[in-house]
Amino acid sequence: MxxxxxxxxxxxxxxxxxxxxxxxxxxxxxxxxxxxxxxxNTSLRPAHTSLFPHIPHEGIRLVDLAARMGISKQAVFQLVEDLVGEGMLMRRQDPSDGRSKLICFSDLGMEAIKRGLATxxxxxxxxxxxxxxxxxxxxxxxxxxxxxxxxxxxxxxxxx
Amino acid sequence: MxxxxxxxxxxxxxxxxxxxxxxxxxxxxxxxxxxxxxxxNTSLRPAHTSLFPHIPHEGIRLVDLAARMGISKQAVFQLVEDLVGEGMLMRRQDPSDGRSKLICFSDLGMEAIKRGLATxxxxxxxxxxxxxxxxxxxxxxxxxxxxxxxxxxxxxxxxx
DNA sequence: CTCTTTAGTCAAGCTTGATTGACTAACTAT
DNA sequence: ATAGTTAGTCAATCAAGCTTGACTAAAGAG
Known part of the structure; x- marks a missing residue:
């Protein structure tokens, strides 16, 4: 030694x-x-769940979400797209901007988050x-x- | 709300x-x-440094290292190969088995570890x-x- | 002594998580 | 009204970090 x-x-x-x-x-x-x-959920990977902490109740725009996570909006888009497909998230039209959508949890998504936190x-x-x-x-x-x-x-x- | x-x-x-x-x-x-x-060190990635905690002073065989990390020996081989190339690790012949080599830190590698821990x-x-x-x-x-x-x-x- | 297993190596290929570039539609400033 | 910017989308591409398969040389079992 x-x-x-x-x-x-x-x-x-x-x-x-x-x-x-x-x-x-x-x-x-x-x-x-x-x-x-x-x-x-075979189809939900770590990259997907890493979005969750950055999605507020009111919803958030794609570009802002990407900025918060420090990655490109294109990368985030794909993740959000998958999660919408799984029914975890939904996109609402942003009332203040016709181009933009507000990404937020669906009912199913909130239930899932709750189960995770409970665990x-x-x-x-x-x-x-x-x-x-x-x-x-x-x-x-x-x-x-x-x-x-x-x-x-x-x-x-x-x-x- | x-x-x-x-x-x-x-x-x-x-x-x-x-x-x-x-x-x-x-x-x-x-x-x-x-x-x-x-x-x-542009060339040393997280996957490389993740080897360090599993390399004891006496050295360890490739297969054992792979088992400890829970990944294939081929994957570990590449990482070890890179680290040997950087001068962080070295391979000694295992005295008790002609097929096997003992992977251990080089002097440079130990210095690097020390600097990391000091940080x-x-x-x-x-x-x-x-x-x-x-x-x-x-x-x-x-x-x-x-x-x-x-x-x-x-x-x-x-x-x- | 042969047969099988094991350690290390080399090569090809796959999945994940990202990037860059291009495009459309909507907003904004002049 | 027009020019430029911005939000979201689609597509191609790329690097990291693995995997599987094949090969060799040494070790061990019968």
């Missing part, structure tokens, strides 16, 4: 962030697996059961603190 | 896991960006500075608790 490797092991042991990444990845995989098992919430409750209220409270408050800090920083960067 | 949507917003507010995912994603993106900025550690220290010792301690212990629990569960599943 040479010195270089020892340094690496030391750094790894201290890396809270690495543990955070791994935990997030494991939980995410677990969630995806569970949701897939209750609704075997996540169930996983969380299982963790509470296994690890106790206190640990999960600590996780919640500390993660939230980091979250808020990162958002404040991002805001500052955008202002500059 | 109809009832279905209100339920969704309620679920989201309670979802510690969603916040965890988002925080992990943001920090990860930040880390990748920083590391990329200090070492503009992560620096980000962590910045969080400590911004949020305080206490919050980061809470994050560390709670995330570690979840991590250990998930690993225990995975172990149990594998036993069954």
């Amino acid at each position: 040479d010195d270089r490797w020892r340094t690496i092991e030391e750094l790894k042991r201290k890396a809270t962030l690495q543990v955070l990444f791994r935990v997030a990845r494991m939980l995410n995989e677990m969630g995806v697996k569970r949701i897939a098992s209750i609704a075997p 996540l919430s169930k996983m969380e409750q299982e963790l509470v059961l296994a690890l106790g209220d206190q640990v999960m409270d600590q996780l919640r408050t500390s993660v939230l603190a980091v979250h808020d800090h990162l958002n404040r920083q991002e805001y500052k960067v955008k202002q500059a | 109809d009832d279905r949507w209100r339920t969704i917003e309620e679920l989201k507010r309670k979802a510690t896991l969603q916040v965890l995912f988002r925080v992990a994603r943001m920090l990860n993106e930040m880390g990748v960006k920083r590391i990329a900025s200090i070492a503009p 992560l550690s620096k980000m962590e220290q910045e969080l400590v500075l911004a949020l305080g010792d206490q919050v980061m301690d809470q994050l560390r212990t709670s995330v570690l608790a979840v991590h250990d629990h998930l690993n225990r569960q995975e172990y149990k599943v594998k036993q069954a």
Whole structure:
């Protein structure tokens, strides 16, 4: 065991962030697996579900959605098209602009989102059961603190 | 604001896991960006770096590495080939098997890993500075608790 | 000693998730 | 009214990250 490797092991042991990444990845995989098992949608891929967090209740225009996701409108178009085909999303005419349509959830889509969130919430409750209220409270408050800090920083960067 | 949507917003507010995912994603993106900025390796992609956590100091055989990552040995071969080309990894002859080679880090590779971990550690220290010792301690212990629990569960599943 | 299996390699091809370019219809500014 | 811009759409293309199949050399079983 040479010195270089020892340094690496030391750094790894201290890396809270690495543990955070791994935990997030494991939980995410677990969630995806569970949701897939209750609704075997062969045709809905990660790229599709990545749209969901960016679709507000009022709806959003294609170009704006693309801008928020940081990819081309053509790419988003195809994803939205698929989701409309599956009945998850719908396009309403934008009352204020004849060219544009407002992309929003259909009833079916909202039900699906609800089921997904419920699955996540169930996983969380299982963790509470296994690890106790206190640990999960600590996780919640500390993660939230980091979250808020990162958002404040991002805001500052955008202002500059 | 109809009832279905209100339920969704309620679920989201309670979802510690969603916040965890988002925080992990943001920090990860930040880390990748920083590391990329200090070492503009145009040719090393995420698929390559995903090998690193599975390569032990003693080295590992291609088939075993592929099994650990859950993908075909041919796919792993290409990635290893690229990394050997970049001087990050090297292949030693396996002393106990004439067919097999042990994939391990080169000196350059270990230096690169060290720099990556150091970057992560620096980000962590910045969080400590911004949020305080206490919050980061809470994050560390709670995330570690979840991590250990998930690993225990995975172990149990594998036993069954 | 032969037969089968296994480790690494090489080649071709596929799916996903994106891109760029072109086009139509609707809006906007002059 | 006309010229230029913008929103959505359609099509072709591309790179990443895999897969499957075929081959070789070494190892192991009978």
